[in-house]
Amino acid sequence: MSNENEIAQLGPLGANDFLKEIGFESIESIKNEALQLIDQRLNNTPSTNEKVEENTKVETNKQIDEQQNEQNQQETQQEEIQPPKELKLQIEIEKFDKDLENIFDENINYIKDDNVTEEEDDEKEKEEEEITTNNLNKKKKIQGIEEEKKKALMSEKTNVDRKKWFSKLMKMEPELRDLRERIDPMSRMETFSDIYGINKDDEREKILQNYALQFIMQHLMSMGYVQSKRKLVKQTGIKYTPRYLLNSRLQTIVRTALREIDPIWDYTISKNTNENLKQNNTNFDYTNHFHNLGLFGDEDENQEDLKSIWEDESEKMIYTEDKKNVKASSLNNLIILLTHETENNPNFIKTFLMTYQSFTTPKILLYKLFERYHVPKMSELNEEEYKKKRQCIQLRVCVVIRLLITNGINDFPPKLIKDLMYFITHTLPEDGNSKLAENLKNLIIRKLENSKVSIQTSQTVAPPEPKVPKNIFSPNLSFFDIDEEEIARQLTLIEFEIYSKIRPPELLNLAWSKSKLKHRAPNVINFIKRFNVVSQWAATIILKKKKIRERARTISWFLRIADHLRKLNNFNGVMSIISGLKCSAIHRLKYSFEEISKKYLDINENLSSELSSQASYSKYRNSLRQVNPPCIPYLGTYLTDLTFIEEGNNDLTNGLINFTKRRLCFDVIFEIQNFQHLGYNLQPVQQIRNFLENFKVLDENTMYSISLKLEPRKARRDEII
Secondary structure (H helix, E strand, O other), X not given: OOHHHHHHHHOOOOHHHHHHHOOOOOHHHHHHHHHHHHHHHHHOOOOHHHHHHHHHOHHHHHHHHHHOHHHHHHHHHHHHHOOOHHHHHHHHHHHHHHHHHHHHHHHHHHHHHHHHHXXXXXXXXXXXXXXXXXXXXXXHHHHHHHHHHHHHHHHHHHOOOHHHHHHHHHXXXXXXXXXXXXXXXXXXXXXXXXXHOOOOHHHHHHHHHHHHHHHHHHHHHHOOOHHHHHHHHHHHOOOOOOHHHOOOHHHHHHHHHHHHOOOHHHHHOOHHHHHHHHHOOOOOOHHHHHHHOOOOOOOOOOHHXXXXXXXXXXXXXXXXXXXXXXXXXXXXXXXXXXXXOOOOOHHXXXXXXXXXXXXXXXXXXXXXXXXXXXXXXXXXXXXXXXXXXXXXXXXXXXXXXXXXXXXXXXXXXXXXXXXXXXXXHHHHHHOOOHHHHHHHHHHHHHHHHOOOOOOEOOOOOOOOOOOOOOOOOOOOOOHHHOOHHHHHHHHHHHHHHHXXXXXXXXXXXXXXXXXXXXXXXXXHHHHHHHHHXXXXXXXXXXXXXXXXXXXXXXXXXXXXXXXHHHHOOEHHHHHHHHHHHOOHHHHOOHHHHXXXXXXXXXHHHHHHHHOOXXXXXXXXXXXXXXXXXXXXXXXXXXXHHHHHHHHHOOOEEOOEEEHHHHHHHXXXXXXXXXXXXXXXXXXXXXXXXXXXXXXXXXXHHHHHHHHHHHOOOOOOHHHOX
């Protein structure tokens, strides 16, 4: 039977079965043996099977060899004649290879197909085993991760880090984060600082290099080397910023956010905190708190402030029609006029120094004066002319600095005072002004040591003897035990002490009425609070009386106090008493007023007429002009005037500082200052003063409800006690 017929009869018989039929072993065993033999032939090393057999029979072979050494001596001679084992093995391999080639040639197609299927099955089994092992490993990893998460959650429940928890919450809930950023300005500042913060080392190095170049430019400007500074700007491409504008990035962001939000504490302090403060009756001033933290800063500096005085070549100054007064100007030109070497306008200097904080800051003004002091060389002047002009400008700068120290050193923060002291103790002596430097230094020390406002009083006449009641030290002392005139005296001393502390910056930019500027006007706010407390005190004392005649006597008692206040020229105190009598809770008590005698009704009428708001307080203004100090004017009229000036005039005119507006503000503030210098020649009585400084007053709603109970609406006289 031919080979083809045999294959046809076998049909789908596998290759392994076919080899068994013809007397050969399976393909896998043949392949393994063939590979081992080939490997042995190439490397001259024993096969793996032979290695195993040799390893297992090493000891037995040694013993057999030792016993048969003598017998094998004769056989070895014969074996040397025969071909070696390796040659026989090679012949057998060659025969095996030929037979195997014949078998493969005859059955090649069938064997190949079957061999491929077996290899594919093996590969599939291997892939399935790998997949199963990978899945098991993944499951184990997932289980391990879940267990770690559970452990982490349990640990977080026991030890919760609020910051980490809050940051996770903000990341998980973007809507909450958006809401918080719109409501809470502090979180907005944090976000801004994250956005604008420097995180990369290379960027930080660039920033540090920029700062270093800025300091070099600042030094060149301070020494008057303007041309060198300009060349450095061109070479580096870095814009020069004066030293006083190099605030921290975070501080600038915080100040910007606070300027945009007036009631800052409503957002940054919780309701619980406010309630706790109210329950504890603590007078916590939020504006001063934020100001002390350095969060309340001045308005952003105008871009004109960035220009050096000696580089601002534009003549940005507009005069009035008579050419006597400045109408509008840039800051640099105002400072140039302030320290001009030839022109000297005292009224302009007074107006500028009193109102400059409405358009710039003490910091910028002082450093502008430092710039002005360092006069650069001018090509149009010879050496002698330059020295003369330089000396005149430097002396004028020192005069302005002296005025600032005398009238406004308390407006300077500690850091600015240190910079001023450095300028005085180092720069001035280097220019040969050692004596002037010593005088300015001593002036600063005296002003800082004696920060209290000095008030002059008439020393020619002795103060009147206080009218002290006999039971002054009694714990049962009441207001009605004290003489009305003495109450008026002590009220006047308390009010003048607050009034004399009011400074010009407190009256600029309506600082007392704006929450973001209230830190500038503490004394104005205290004076307003005192006015309101006295008014509420008068109404509270009247409403405590249950009977009509008692209320009438109390009203008359307060009218006598108001009359004594008028004799002391304390218009503010008179207005506070009259306002208390005209509040809705008191003014409606018509039966109580009917019991008052004509004498006190006339006093009430005269005082009310003099302080009437008709025609913009014309009667009061006429009376005030005829008064000689000491005097406490009614502050409300001045605040009203300043409000009209502020709201009726723009801060800028064609991009320049509206100096006409500042001159109008100066006129009002100057009149307030005129009554601050001369104090009252009265002797304080501490027991009465303590009594008058600790009023217990009722709020308006409570007072009105009590008033309705005392004299109900449409009630007849005989129905009321």
